[in-house]
Amino acid sequence: MPGTRDGALGRSPLLSRLAVHIVLIVFALYTLLPLTWLLIATTKNTADLFGTPGFSFARFSLGDNLVRLFTVDDGIYARWLGNTFVYAIVGAAASVIVSFLAGYAFDKFEFPGKERWFASVLIGVLVPAAVTTMPLYLLASATGIVNTFWGVFLPSIASPFGVYLARIFSNSYVPNEVIEAARIDGARELKIFTSIVLPLMRPGVVTLFLMAFSGIWNGFFLPLVMLTDTALYPVALGLYTWNGQAVADPSMAAVVITGSLIAMLPVIGLFLGLQRFWQAGIGTGAVK
Amino acid sequence: MSATSQHGRLAPPPTAPGNRGRGRKRIVGVAAAFLAPFFVLFLIFTIVPLIYAFGLSFFSEKSSGLGFEGKERNFVGLDNFVRAFQDDKFLASFGNVFVYCLVYIPTMILIALILALLLDSLVVRARGFFRLAFYVPNIVPGLIAAIIWLYLYTPGISPLVQAFESTGGKWDLTSQLSAVFSLANLAIWLHTGYNVVLFYAALQAVPREVLEAATIDGAGAVRTAFAIKARLISGAIGVAVLFTIVGAMQLFAEPLLLTSRATAISSTYTPNMFIYQAAFERNDIGYSAATAFIFATVIGVLSWAATRFTRKAQA
Numbered sequence: 001m002p003g004t005r006d007g008a009l010g011r012s013p014l015l016s017r018l019a020v021h022i023v024l025i026v027f028a029l030y031t032l033l034p035l036t037w038l039l040i041a042t043t044k045n046t047a048d049l050f051g052t053p054g055f056s057f058a059r060f061s062l063g064d065n066l067v068r069l070f071t072v073d074d075g076i077y078a079r080w081l082g083n084t085f086v087y088a089i090v091g092a093a094a095s096v097i098v099s100f101l102a103g104y105a106f107d108k109f110e111f112p113g114k115e116r117w118f119a120s121v122l123i124g125v126l127v128p129a130a131v132t133t134m135p136l137y138l139l140a141s142a143t144g145i146v147n148t149f150w151g152v153f154l155p156s157i158a159s160p161f162g163v164y165l166a167r168i169f170s171n172s173y174v175p176n177e178v179i180e181a182a183r184i185d186g187a188r189e190l191k192i193f194t195s196i197v198l199p200l201m202r203p204g205v206v207t208l209f210l211m212a213f214s215g216i217w218n219g220f221f222l223p224l225v226m227l228t229d230t231a232l233y234p235v236a237l238g239l240y241t242w243n244g245q246a247v248a249d250p251s252m253a254a255v256v257i258t259g260s261l262i263a264m265l266p267v268i269g270l271f272l273g274l275q276r277f278w279q280a281g282i283g284t285g286a287v288k
Numbered sequence: 289m290s291a292t293s294q295h296g297r298l299a300p301p302p303t304a305p306g307n308r309g310r311g312r313k314r315i316v317g318v319a320a321a322f323l324a325p326f327f328v329l330f331l332i333f334t335i336v337p338l339i340y341a342f343g344l345s346f347f348s349e350k351s352s353g354l355g356f357e358g359k360e361r362n363f364v365g366l367d368n369f370v371r372a373f374q375d376d377k378f379l380a381s382f383g384n385v386f387v388y389c390l391v392y393i394p395t396m397i398l399i400a401l402i403l404a405l406l407l408d409s410l411v412v413r414a415r416g417f418f419r420l421a422f423y424v425p426n427i428v429p430g431l432i433a434a435i436i437w438l439y440l441y442t443p444g445i446s447p448l449v450q451a452f453e454s455t456g457g458k459w460d461l462t463s464q465l466s467a468v469f470s471l472a473n474l475a476i477w478l479h480t481g482y483n484v485v486l487f488y489a490a491l492q493a494v495p496r497e498v499l500e501a502a503t504i505d506g507a508g509a510v511r512t513a514f515a516i517k518a519r520l521i522s523g524a525i526g527v528a529v530l531f532t533i534v535g536a537m538q539l540f541a542e543p544l545l546l547t548s549r550a551t552a553i554s555s556t557y558t559p560n561m562f563i564y565q566a567a568f569e570r571n572d573i574g575y576s577a578a579t580a581f582i583f584a585t586v587i588g589v590l591s592w593a594a595t596r597f598t599r600k601a602q603a
Contacts, residue, residue, distance in 0.1 A: 013411070016411065017411040020406050020409060020411055020412060021412070021413070023402070023403075023406060024403065024406060024407070024412065024418050027399070027403060027422065027480075028417075028418060028421040028422065030477070031421055031422055031424060031425050031477065031480075031481060032421055032424070034425075034433075034436050034437065034440060034477065035424065035425075035428070035436075037436070037439075037440065037447070038436050041439070049445065050444060050445055053447060053450075054440075054445065054446060054447035054448075054450075055447050097325075098325045098326045098329065099326065101322045101323070101325060101326065102322060102323050102325070102326035102327075104322065105318075105319045105322035105323050106323075109315050109316075109318065109319035109322070110312070110315065110319075111315065111316045111319040111320070112316070117323070117327075121326075121330075124330060124334055125534075126534060126584075126587055126588055126591050127334060127338065127584060128534075128537070128538050128560070128580070128583060128584050128587055129538065130538065130540075130559070130560045130563045130564070130580050130583060130584075131337075131338060131341055131577075131580040131581065131583070131584045132333070132334055132337040132338060132341070133337075134341065134563070134567040134568075134573070134576055134577065134580065135336075135337035135338075135340040135341040135344065135577070136333065136337045137567075137568075138340070138344075138573070139336070139337060139340065154329075154333065155333040157329050157333075158326055158329035158330045158333055158334065160330070160334075163326055189318045189322075193322075214427060214429075217429065218429035218430055218431065218432075220429075220430070220431050220540075220541045221540055221541065221560075221564075225564075225568065236429055236431045236432070236541075239431065239432065239435065240431060240541075240544075240545060243435055243438075243545060243548065244548060247548050247549075253439075256435060257435070257439070260432045260435050260436065263429065263432060264427075264428055264429065264432055267427050267428075267429070268424070268427050268428075271427045275420070
């Protein structure tokens with residue numbers, strides 16, 4: 001007798017269903033409306049941006065904005081996008097390999113002092129970037145990698161949080177028996193890792209790659225400290241600089257807004273394309 | 289799996305004990321090889337800088353006389369640390385982040401929990417759409433989110449400010465209160481969706497028998513949801529709170545960007561901004577290192593407390 005159960009959901013299914021959906025829709029509006037505003041804003045010229053209501057269209061100037069975005073400062077924006085792709089793809093790939101090698105070793109191999117080593121990784125998760133960035137800058141200056149690709153790339157590879165997640169993934173996706181069996185068949189450990197373990201952990205690999213990719217793509221603090229040459233900037237740092245100029249020169253606002261949209265598209269595209277994998281991946285992280 | 293279990297049954301080959309010992313040694317070697325890339329990089333890019341920063345924190349740098357001769361580095365003992373505890377700006381930066389966390393974290397976790405529970409309730413349609421819609425801001429780079437909201441906070445451009453002021457309210461980005469709410473709202477917008485997905489996945493893993501038992505006991509749907517489900521995923525909530533605290537304390541890019549319009553946000557508004565400013569704008573290297581260590585210690589203590597607290601809540 002559902003009608004006699006106490007509690008709102010039991011008492012009035014239709015009304016409560018409506019209420020539940022209203023709450024969900026309101027929050028979806030909250031998350032999506034700012035992005036909708038951005039989409040509309042990219043189609044406006046500077047005058048309309050400041051002179052027309054935020055959610056209504058004005059003279060369609062997306063083409064002009066794009067042309068300006070890619071020609072301002074000698075077209076440096078394309079260069080920033082390219083830099084960011086290189087930093088993020090190479091950095092994320094290296095980070096994923098390093099994390100999974102370590103996470104898998106922590107999960108499947110027995111060695112002395114294992115949990116103590118792992119504890120040092122967990123403490124690493126808590127070390128704020130603020131503490132290491134300044135000495136990193138000094139060390140980078142001393143070794144000459146400051147203001148180079150390496151200064152941004154190398155420090156972003158080792159991710160304690162990545163190792164922590166990789167261990168969880170290895171534990172939930174890779175049955176011990178499979179490894180035992182491969183060993184008895186005489187497979188070498190690296191071969192087992194590349195041809196059996198990694199494919200089994202595919203959702204985890206995709207999840208970590210996406211996290212590392214978006215982490216580097218969005219990265220700001222390290223490049224801000226390491227780079228002075230604007231030709232090496234990633235897109236976030238470039239937009240930050242332009243946004244500073246927009247205070248004095250309002251016409252830069254349209255460029256910054258259009259640049260923001262373009263800079264987001266690759267990450268959003270990647271996440272949507274690989275949705276199936278990372279949703280499973282985040283789930284594994286939560287359950288453990 | 290029959291093939292594997294067959295192998296499994298054949299597994300323990302009649303090896304001599306010495307042979308097995310060699311096998312174990314081999315595994316330790318393999319483990320070392322697998323762990324080496326991470327630990328070498330971790331050593332170079334985290335441990336060494338940490339030790340270096342620790343050393344620097346006991347020194348002060350002074351320009352020696354005229355210009356280019358380089359800097360004179362003097363051992364000053366604990367002076368930098370003493371100075372930090374007497375520095376109003378440094379202490380204020382902790383106060384700002386503390387108020388920000390107080391507004392942001394409970395609100396965000398509560399909203400995420402409610403949304404996850406609603407998504408988990410049986411009556412919802414288009415679950416996939418909602419989960420994705422909630423998650424999307426999490427993909428937006430923090431700096432770009434700050435740019436978007438900067439415009440949405442700007443009177444004259446923003447439909448939100450217009451709507452707000454049409455109700456008779458007054459929007460003033462120069463006040464301390466609106467600075468905190470601007471930053472908290474930005475963080476709620478960015479991070480709630482990730483935690484919804486996290487909590488939802490944890491809820492999915494709750495055994496159905498547990499829920500059925502609760503329903504038979506006479507607990508209503510709403511009570512079941514809050515009292516039992518929330519309790520069952522307290523582990524996931526604890527982890528989320530821990531990582532949110534660690535992340536929120538390190539607030540940097542968003543307020544830095546907002547300083548261009550929101551005058552209430554100073555260039556030393558958060559500890560991270562303070563440390564950055566000391567190092568790179570005032571070249572006060574030793575002092576920056578000392579304040580960074582105090583900051584790291586606070587984060588460590590808070591994380592420890594958060595873990596203790598959740599363990600207790602779970603017990």
